[in-house]
Amino acid sequence: MKQEVSYATYLSASHLILPRIRHRRFISDYGRAICSILTGLSSSVVLSIVVPILDTDEKTFMAWEDWHSLRKLCGYHPRLNITLEIPHMGAAIDVPALINRWTAEPIGFLLIPATSFISNAKHYPVLSKSCQTFVKAMLKYKPSVILSQTSEGKHSSGGSLAYAQYIRFLEKRAAAIVCDPIENFAAGYLDYLQAPLQPLADNLDSVVYEGFEKDPVKYSKYEEAIFRALCDRPADATQVLAVCGAGRGPLVEAALRAARRADRVITITAIEKNPNSYLTLQERLRTEWDPEVVQVWFGDMRDYQPTDPIDIIISELLGSFGDNELSPECLDGVIRWLASDGISIPSGYCSFVAPLASNKIHSRVLELGKFETPYVVMIHAAEIISAQGGPDGEMGKVQETWSFAHPRTDLVFSHDTGVPITNFHNARSSHLTFHIPQPSVCHGLAAYFRATLYGNVTIETHPESRMSREMLSWFPMFFPLKEPIYCPKNSELDVHLWRLTDQVGRKVWYEWSVEAYTIPAKRALKGRRQAGKMKPSGSPAAGSSSGSASKRIKVPENTDPCLLTGEMGDSNPIETAAEDETMDEDKDHLDDDFDLCLDLHFDSRVKIATSALHNVLGRESSVKW
Numbered sequence: 001m002k003q004e005v006s007y008a009t010y011l012s013a014s015h016l017i018l019p020r021i022r023h024r025r026f027i028s029d030y031g032r033a034i035c036s037i038l039t040g041l042s043s044s045v046v047l048s049i050v051v052p053i054l055d056t057d058e059k060t061f062m063a064w065e066d067w068h069s070l071r072k073l074c075g076y077h078p079r080l081n082i083t084l085e086i087p088h089m090g091a092a093i094d095v096p097a098l099i100n101r102w103t104a105e106p107i108g109f110l111l112i113p114a115t116s117f118i119s120n121a122k123h124y125p126v127l128s129k130s131c132q133t134f135v136k137a138m139l140k141y142k143p144s145v146i147l148s149q150t151s152e153g154k155h156s157s158g159g160s161l162a163y164a165q166y167i168r169f170l171e172k173r174a175a176a177i178v179c180d181p182i183e184n185f186a187a188g189y190l191d192y193l194q195a196p197l198q199p200l201a202d203n204l205d206s207v208v209y210e211g212f213e214k215d216p217v218k219y220s221k222y223e224e225a226i227f228r229a230l231c232d233r234p235a236d237a238t239q240v241l242a243v244c245g246a247g248r249g250p251l252v253e254a255a256l257r258a259a260r261r262a263d264r265v266i267t268i269t270a271i272e273k274n275p276n277s278y279l280t281l282q283e284r285l286r287t288e289w290d291p292e293v294v295q296v297w298f299g300d301m302r303d304y305q306p307t308d309p310i311d312i313i314i315s316e317l318l319g320s321f322g323d324n325e326l327s328p329e330c331l332d333g334v335i336r337w338l339a340s341d342g343i344s345i346p347s348g349y350c351s352f353v354a355p356l357a358s359n360k361i362h363s364r365v366l367e368l369g370k371f372e373t374p375y376v377v378m379i380h381a382a383e384i385i386s387a388q389g390g391p392d393g394e395m396g397k398v399q400e401t402w403s404f405a406h407p408r409t410d411l412v413f414s415h416d417t418g419v420p421i422t423n424f425h426n427a428r429s430s431h432l433t434f435h436i437p438q439p440s441v442c443h444g445l446a447a448y449f450r451a452t453l454y455g456n457v458t459i460e461t462h463p464e465s466r467m468s469r470e471m472l473s474w475f476p477m478f479f480p481l482k483e484p485i486y487c488p489k490n491s492e493l494d495v496h497l498w499r500l501t502d503q504v505g506r507k508v509w510y511e512w513s514v515e516a517y518t519i520p521a522k523r524a525l526k527g528r529r530q531a532g533k534m535k536p537s538g539s540p541a542a543g544s545s546s547g548s549a550s551k552r553i554k555v556p557e558n559t560d561p562c563l564l565t566g567e568m569g570d571s572n573p574i575e576t577a578a579e580d581e582t583m584d585e586d587k588d589h590l591d592d593d594f595d596l597c598l599d600l601h602f603d604s605r606v607k608i609a610t611s612a613l614h615n616v617l618g619r620e621s622s623v624k625w
Contacts, residue, residue: 002037009043015108017083017146020050021066031073038077045079048108052085053098053134061439061489064101068441068486071359076484078363081108083146084138088116089130097438099137104357104383107143110135114149114163123157126166135167136174141381186475190380191360193368196324196477197376199245199317201624203274209248215472218459219254222314222345225453226258229312229343230266238265240308244301244315244334246270248280251314252294270296271304271334302333302419309339313406315346320376320461320477322351322449323499326508328404328426329625333419335407342407349451350403352462353479355434355442355493355514358382361478362443371482372620374510378475379446384463385487389435398448398463401430401497423625426508428499436487442514443484445495447477485516485609492517492605500618506625509618517605 001018008016018034021027034047051067067082074080084107089095112135117125127135139145145167150160158165197204213219226241233239239259243251252270259266272278281296297304301315313334319325331344338344360381365371386397404426411420448468450460461468461476479497487493494515501508615621 001033002040005037005041005045005047009041009045013045015046015048017048017050017109020052020085021070024066027066027069028073031070034070034080035074035077038074038079046081046108047079048081048083050083050085050111052087053102054087054089054093061101064105065439067105068439072484076359076363076366078367081106083109083111084143085111085113086116086131086135087113088118089128089134091128091130093130095130095133098134100383101438102138103141104359104381106359106363106381107138107141109144109146110138111146111148112163112167114147114152114154117155117163117166119155119157123155124166125155125158125162127170132170135170139171139174186378186472189378189475191358191364191377191382193361193364193478194376194475196319196374196623198325198623200326200330203276204247206248206276206280209277212473213248213250217467217471218316218473219250221453221457221459222251222316223254223258225345225455225457226255226312226314227261228457229345229454230258230262230264233264233311235264238267239311240306240339241266241268241312241314242304242306242310242334242337243268243270244304244313244330245317246272246277246281246296247274247316248277249284251316252281252284252289255314256289256293266293268294269304269306270294271301272296272298273300300333301330304334304337306337310334310337310342311339312343312345313338315344318346318349318449318451318474320449320474321374321447322349322451323404323426324374324477324510324623326623326625329423329508331406332408332411332423332426335411336413338407343454344406346406346451346453348403348405349449351401352398352448352450353401353432353445353495353497354384354398354448354463355386355436355440355487355495356382356444356446356478357385357441358443362480362484365444365480370620371480372615373480374447374621375478375480376475377478379478382446383440384446385436385438385440385442386434386493387437389437390433390492395433395435395492397434399432399434401432402428402499422503423501423506423508424503426499427501430495430497432495432497434493434495436491436493436516437489439489440487441484442481442487442493442516444481445479445497445512445514447479449474479510479512479614481514481611482614483611485514485611487516488518488608490519491608492519501625502618505622507618507622508625509615509622511613511615513613514611515607516609517607520604520606 005016021030038047049067049070052063054063071080082105084102114125116127116131118128120126147163147167150163155162230239241255243255246252249270252268255266255268270281272281275298278296278298285291285294285296315327315331317325317327317330335344356379358379358381361377384397388397389395411425413419414421448461448463450458450462452458459467459471461471461474485493494517496513498511499508500511
């Protein structure tokens with residue numbers, strides 16, 4: 001194979017398609033050969049492995065596991081991708097699961113043999129509905145399409161060109177599907193790693209502000225929140241508003257519109273520390289705004305000292321993870337000037353995470369070599385690998401980590417600086433467990449937020465909300481893992497996340513780690529007991545005659561003896577069935593006041609992988625406050 005690849009590179013071939021994995025026991029040998037070629041070649045040739053999406057026995061995810069083993073052997077090499085072979089798919093195939101499975105993988109080509117086509121009423125080749133759905137979903141990621149066996153006359157009409165014509169037809173239909181506004185807006189940023197903004201440390205450019213101001217959702221939501229807040233305030237009093245971090249003034253405009261709608265008299269102070277955008281505010285004050293209503297103030301909001309208490313503080317300090325741009329720390333310094341019945345917009349926000357698989361994002365982090373830095377990413381070629389589930393179905397697909405609320409009334413402020421004497425009240429920690437239903441690999445954590453502006457007016461990037469597909473101001477955040485964590489079918493993934501602060505260094509940072517567990521088959525006992533302790537199998541209950549109030553516990557054959565010992569003693573009852581034939585015989589002898597349905601589970605999770613603790617003490621990524 002090495003000699004063939006060498007000759008192909010001599011012919012200046014840019015992509016080489018290698019045969020599919022034929023025998024699983026030789027995956028290591030195949031992977032070693034491919035890795036040695038990729039490492040030894042000086043050219044930029046890309047190798048693509050043929051991978052069928054289904055085995056012959058239609059074990060949907062076995063082919064993916066083979067591919068994962070091979071790419072891991074090759075160290076996630078950036079010049080290794082997939083030629084995805086698409087067979088004929090019937091209606092029984094779980095197409096959404098297949099789409100989710102391959103979305104996160106580096107697909108270079110789609111290989112569609114003529115045998116995958118069926119004949120329509122006019123005997124032209126077409127794909128089944130299942131195949132159509134899958135192919136259109138994959139075309140979204142711009143793979144090249146390879147057709148094979150088209151000259152073998154498998155369909156009587158159209159000839160060999162009919163296959164290509166049909167694929168072009170599907171491409172047009174796929175392109176005609178209306179994309180989310182955010183994907184159209186961020187077409188050049190899909191899966192592109194960006195460092196999170198640090199407005200406290202950096203002054204944003206005008207083009208960044210302009211991008212934020214194009215958001216069709218955010219400022220209408222802010223206007224509605226301000227309108228409702230003003231409506232809840234006394235109509236006969238002038239309301240004092242402060243816009244903290246005014247930028248180029250979109251929130252000032254939203255507040256003015258809200259005041260007109262609510263028919264309220266207001267004054268607004270626009271606070272901005274960026275000297276460049278402050279010039280824009282001054283220009284707008286001169287040409288657009290009434291100086292009797294609007295004032296502008298230059299400086300850090302934490303240094304602002306108003307002459308009158310503020311009735312409504314308005315800010316847009318939220319980051320992709322909610323608090324990552326130090327909204328809590330910024331508002332702590334200005335909230336002291338809020339009136340006793342004052343309002344903060346937003347009034348609170350919470351953060352969410354979910355385990356994510358994305359070969360593309362992982363490869364880009366691998367190129368940078370910085371795995372202890374959270375990134376802002378418009379996540380595209382990726383899959384959230386978790387699902388609603390768990391023993392009681394209580395584990396969410398996307399879960400909340402922590403929350404912040406404003407204003408806080410329990411803060412103690414320094415007389416010298418005007419900010420809280422410590423920042424430890426803004427530290428947070430979270431331990432979450434996710435259900436992983438299918439074999440997957442976790443490359444990191446996708447992070448989102450939800451903010452309550454006022455009342456029930458919210459903005460959010462939660463992936464399961466409609467709003468997340470319409471807001472342009474925030475992309476999700478991504479916490480990478482140095483080593484991808486493999487999760488088998490029906491496993492659990494524990495996520496540990498911390499938001500930490502250093503009072504001396506005046507910085508905030510995140511630390512994170514994950515652990516994967518397999519879940520052995522759980523066996524439960526459901527029965528009824530008399531007052532007192534349930535006795536082991538064959539033993540009568542205390543105070544009863546043998547054979548009357550006793551409850552025989554059946555232990556399944558081939559039960560692991562290790563499962564029969566532990567905290568519950570030497571003879572823990574284990575039973576797979578909830579029913580027992582002796583129940584009817586014994587029920588007259590049981591005390592109804594002590595009927596109990598037992599559901600005894602063994603916490604027998606087996607840890608199979610643990611990641612490193614990332615970004616210890618903020619050694620690679622932190623934000624100054």
